[in-house]
Amino acid sequence: MEKKINYQFKILYFFGILFIVACHCSYGGISLGYEWFYPGAFHLALFAFGSGYFYKTSSEDHILAYIWKKFKHLMVPVLLWNAAYGVILQVLRHNKFMFGEDITLYNLFIAPLINGHRFALDFPIWYVFPLFVVQTVTVLLRKPLSKHEKVNDWVVLAISLIIGFAAAYAGRIGWNRNLRLLFVRAGYLFPFYQLAIVYKNKWEKHDKLNNLAYFGIIFALQLLIIAKYKTTIYYTLAWAIGFDKGTIFTPTIVAVLGIAFWLRVCRIITPILQKSRLVMMIADHTDAVMTHHIFSFFLLNTAYALINKLSGGTLLSAFDWTKYRTDVQYTFCPDGLVQFRIIYLIVGLTLPLLVVILQKKIKEKVKEKIKWKK
Template sequence: MEKKINYQFKILYFFGIFFIVACHCGYGGISLGYEWFYPGAFHLALFAFGSGYFYKTSYEEHIGSFIIKKVKHLLVPLYLWNFVYAIILMILRNNKFTFGGRISLYNLLISPMINGHMFALNFPTWFVFPLFVVQVATVLMRKPLYKHEKVNDWVVLVISLIIGITAAYAGKCGWNRNWKLLFVRAGYLFPFYQLAIVYKNKWEKHDTLNNIAYFGILFLAQLLIIYKYGGTIYYTLSWAIGFENGIIATPTIVAILGIAFWLRVSRILAPILQKNKLVMMIADNTDAVMTHHIFAFFIINTIYAAINKLTGTAFCSSFDWEQYRSNVQYAFCPENLGQFRIVYMLAGLILPLIIVILQKKVKEKINGRFKKITT
């Protein structure tokens, strides 16, 4: 039987990774309603929500297999690419670049779990380990209740909301270093993973409100928050910054509103965007885009640097070599025109796909040679 594809959530994943790349390059020179629903307030929660939607209760019957599967899918690629970027960064640091840290056992093995920024070019992968913690904590918490399906979703949701709000409060109190930071990151994401499970099991079939009423309620709620706090609320989950804005539940509330908005937009656009091969490929490879888009920015900067060196005062005359060598998120805009950030946006979404294609071809060649040796 052919597996049914949920295009609404594929489109949701596409928007989620689009927002993450945009937030790392000055929003890519464009705005998709950021004045109302600022992506920094919900894009990571959106990924936790999307992941939770595909949770299966069968995982609770075979916890060991589930954890092994997640280690293979999340942690093995994390550590492999961490090693690759460590080597790349070592080469760059020997050539006058100053961003990132040095290779050490701590940065190779421990830092990806509690920091994630050690080698700079792949710093967005800090998100992987907190997500892994959320997924494992969920199956462990649900296991004792799996025979009581009627109460399971609600009990875990309530517990997760308490943990999420506690994590936000911890961030407000300065828990932004070492293992405390991991608690804030994973704890904050925890309720969104559970919300998706409840949405799928309980609410989705009732999500039939017409678009005018649906968006009207969301915009009214968001407008009240904007009025209350004098603008959109956002935070930087990677370093637990911004949780002091509003009451401790505010970050959770604004993230829910942002997710709800783009969840419905994804439903509306799914019939159109599901036919776009590039959008579908990005949606299917969000992990690769997450891992490599900063490196893609660096490649664009390197191209600009080469143009600057070859042409002198033409086009890239204002290119900042110091920023290029010291700031991994430097985005050069000729004549200070912010619209040029779209170059970084496109590179951040597309160049990682090229890495995926090359990776698959190398894997196929290795497998082919291995088969020849063994036959």
């Protein structure tokens, strides 16, 4: 039997990774309703929501196997790529580049699980371990109630909301380093993972409100929040910044509204975008985009630097060599035109796909050699 593909959630993943890449290159020269739903308020929660939607209750039958499977799928690539970028960074640091830190055992094996950001070129992968923690805690909480399906979703949702509010409070009081930071990161994401499970099991079949009423409610609620705080609320979850805005409930509320908005937008535009092979490939490899888009920015900057140098400074004369060597998120805009940042957005979304293609080719070659030897 052919597996049915949920294209709406694939498109949701595509926009989720687009928002993350855009936020890392000064919004990518475009705005997709950021004045109303700023990505920093919901884009990471959106990924937790998407991951939770595909949670299988059968995972509760073999917890250790499930946790080990998730560790291999999520954490092993993170540790391997972290080591690879650590090596690349050391070469750069010996050639006048000044971002990132040196290779140490802590930076190789511990930092990716707590703070991240050590090797700069892959700093967005800090997100992976908090998501792994959320997945692990979820299955451990759901297991004792696995025989009580009617209440399991609601009980775990209630617990996850309490943890989410506690994480927001911890962010307010300055928990932004080490294990305390891990609690804020994972705790913030936890409710959205469980909300997706409840949505799939309980609410999705009732999600039939017409678009006019649906968007009217969301925009009205968002406008009330904007009017109350005189701005669009957002957060920097990476370092637990911004949780002093609003109440301990506000981070969850604004993220839910952002997710709800884009969930319906994706439902509307799915018939169009599901036909795009590029969009589908990006949606299928958000992990690769998350891992490699900062290095893709660096490669683009390197191309700009070469053009500037080979032309004797006559081309791209405003290119800032100091920022190139010190700021891993430097975005060069010829003539100061911010619209040129869309090149960073495009490169950040597509160049990592070459890594995916290369990995597949290497695997195929290895398999062929193994078969030949046998």
